[in-house]
Amino acid sequence: MDGNDDKLKNESDLSDKEIEFLDKAKEAADFFKGFDKNKTIRVISHLDADGISAASILIKMLNRTNRRYSISIVQQLSEEKIKSLAKERYSSFIFTDIGSGQLKEISNLLKGRKVLVMDHHQPKEGFEKWRIGENILQYNPHLSGIDGNDNISGSGVVYFFSKAVLEKNKDMAHIAIVGALGDMQEDYGFKPLNNIILKYGIEEKKIKVINGIRIFGAQTRALHRLLQYSTDPYIPGVTGSESGAIDFLKRIGINPKGENGWRRLIDLNDEEIKRLVAGMIVLRINDKVEDAQRIVGPVYLMEEEEKASPLKDCKEFATLLNACGRLDMASLGIGACLGDEKSKKRALDALKIYRKEIVESLRWFENNQNNDRLIKKGKGYIIINSKEDIRSSMIGTLCSILTNSVDKSEFKFILGLSRNDYDDSTKISMRTTLNDGVDLREILQTICSKTEAEVGGHKHAAGALIKSNDEKEIIERAEGILERMALEEKVELE
Numbered sequence: 001m002d003g004n005d006d007k008l009k010n011e012s013d014l015s016d017k018e019i020e021f022l023d024k025a026k027e028a029a030d031f032f033k034g035f036d037k038n039k040t041i042r043v044i045s046h047l048d049a050d051g052i053s054a055a056s057i058l059i060k061m062l063n064r065t066n067r068r069y070s071i072s073i074v075q076q077l078s079e080e081k082i083k084s085l086a087k088e089r090y091s092s093f094i095f096t097d098i099g100s101g102q103l104k105e106i107s108n109l110l111k112g113r114k115v116l117v118m119d120h121h122q123p124k125e126g127f128e129k130w131r132i133g134e135n136i137l138q139y140n141p142h143l144s145g146i147d148g149n150d151n152i153s154g155s156g157v158v159y160f161f162s163k164a165v166l167e168k169n170k171d172m173a174h175i176a177i178v179g180a181l182g183d184m185q186e187d188y189g190f191k192p193l194n195n196i197i198l199k200y201g202i203e204e205k206k207i208k209v210i211n212g213i214r215i216f217g218a219q220t221r222a223l224h225r226l227l228q229y230s231t232d233p234y235i236p237g238v239t240g241s242e243s244g245a246i247d248f249l250k251r252i253g254i255n256p257k258g259e260n261g262w263r264r265l266i267d268l269n270d271e272e273i274k275r276l277v278a279g280m281i282v283l284r285i286n287d288k289v290e291d292a293q294r295i296v297g298p299v300y301l302m303e304e305e306e307k308a309s310p311l312k313d314c315k316e317f318a319t320l321l322n323a324c325g326r327l328d329m330a331s332l333g334i335g336a337c338l339g340d341e342k343s344k345k346r347a348l349d350a351l352k353i354y355r356k357e358i359v360e361s362l363r364w365f366e367n368n369q370n371n372d373r374l375i376k377k378g379k380g381y382i383i384i385n386s387k388e389d390i391r392s393s394m395i396g397t398l399c400s401i402l403t404n405s406v407d408k409s410e411f412k413f414i415l416g417l418s419r420n421d422y423d424d425s426t427k428i429s430m431r432t433t434l435n436d437g438v439d440l441r442e443i444l445q446t447i448c449s450k451t452e453a454e455v456g457g458h459k460h461a462a463g464a465l466i467k468s469n470d471e472k473e474i475i476e477r478a479e480g481i482l483e484r485m486a487l488e489e490k491v492e493l494e
């Protein structure tokens with residue numbers, strides 16, 4: 001099937017706000033150029049796929065401009081973390097995909113250092129400005145009135161900045177697209193700023209958009225497994241059933257097996273793909289026409305990766321980066337983004353381990369269904385208090401997966417808690433099965449407002465760091481607030 005890139009935006013189609021934001025990249029670049037060339041730059045980035053992509057784009061530019069750097073990838077930027085950074089002797093700092101929510105602490109604790117914050121999260125109240133004093137520059141789309149939830153990701157922000165420093169860095173667009181996909185910013189196409197990046201990626205022959213079946217794992221999974229595990233789209237009689245999936249394929253005249261064993265989606269010819277799409281639409285006969293059409297849409301592929309590689313599909317690439325980050329092996333993800341073959345191989349091993357951990361955490365969830373000290377199912381919500389049982393970097397992933405498998409009419413909110421093993425703090429993750437109309441970050445802020453907590457995230461995925469001693473109080477407060485929120489259409493927060 002052919003790609004369709006006539007919908008891609010041109011710079012001339014951008015709004016004034018978007019143009020202002022892009023112009024600001026030059027200011028950020030000039031600020032960066034003022035960093036002492038003989039000194040090592042301290043780089044701190046976020047641990048998810050977007051944060052790793054952002055760090056990779058930055059590193060490419062730093063390498064190309066002969067700058068030295070020391071990099072850390074963090075899950076949260078707690079006050080403790082900033083305190084320990086302040087003890088280091090670096091004179092310049094760059095924060096990517098993180099930092100705007102911590103500008104108060106950054107400006108208090110990193111006094112006298114040059115700090116560049118490139119983020120797309122909502123800036124801390126009172127810090128919604130490009131410059132904070134002489135020494136801090138914040139490059140963030142919110143400051144131009146642009147929604148950082150879906151118009152541009154952290155890696156996109158770093159992309160425009162690094163391109164402004166060095167035009168050659170235009171060739172990292174594909175990695176910024178991986179970051180945007182990792183942050184779920186794509187919805188059958190991108191908003192204008194991400195779309196410009198996509199256009200650059202296509203111009204650089206790094207990325208290709210095809211019109212294909214939108215199921216995760218097209219490059220790598222056996223076709224029948226792919227259908228069996230497909231929750232979006234949900235295929236009646238097929239999702240959740242291996243034999244159902246195989247029968248379905250046979251019924252529509254597609255042999256699930258080829259000469260070399262199980263076939264993948266990418267092994268099908270055009271005629272078979274058409275039959276598959278038609279077959280899926282027939283099974284989803286109750287759908288509205290618009291929904292039925294959603295089976296097919298844009299699929300983003302890396303031009304330079306081999307067919308059937310887990311790095312070929314940009315969404316699978318994002319999952320690989322996530323895996324590296326969550327398993328404390330972010331450097332492998334960065335290596336993969338920079339095209340290092342050895343890192344790619346090792347990152348693929350990390351992906352296998354990650355999948356195993358996900359399965360184990362789902363199994364833990366299943367096994368503890370009736371243990372209401374660990375899993376509380378209330379009216380409209382589920383609270384998972386995993387203590388040390390689930391790795392704190394995996395609790396968000398577990399909550400995300402559950403939003404696709406729990407009964408959406410019964411449960412609106414999923415809140416997960418997991419203890420960090422390095423201190424007496426607890427990580428909270430919050431997800432929703434609702435598509436719109438809620439701001440999880442705001443809700444989590446309210447839940448945590450009576451205790452000392454650091455809350456961050458977006459409308460659709462929020463997180464917090466609390467003291468483990470406060471777990472009980474937070475859970476009790478969450479029960480009240482979430483039940484109220486889930487029952488009523490819209491509740492004003494106190």
Ligand SMILES: [Mn+2]
Nearest residue numbers: 050097154183
């Ligand atoms: Mn991000």
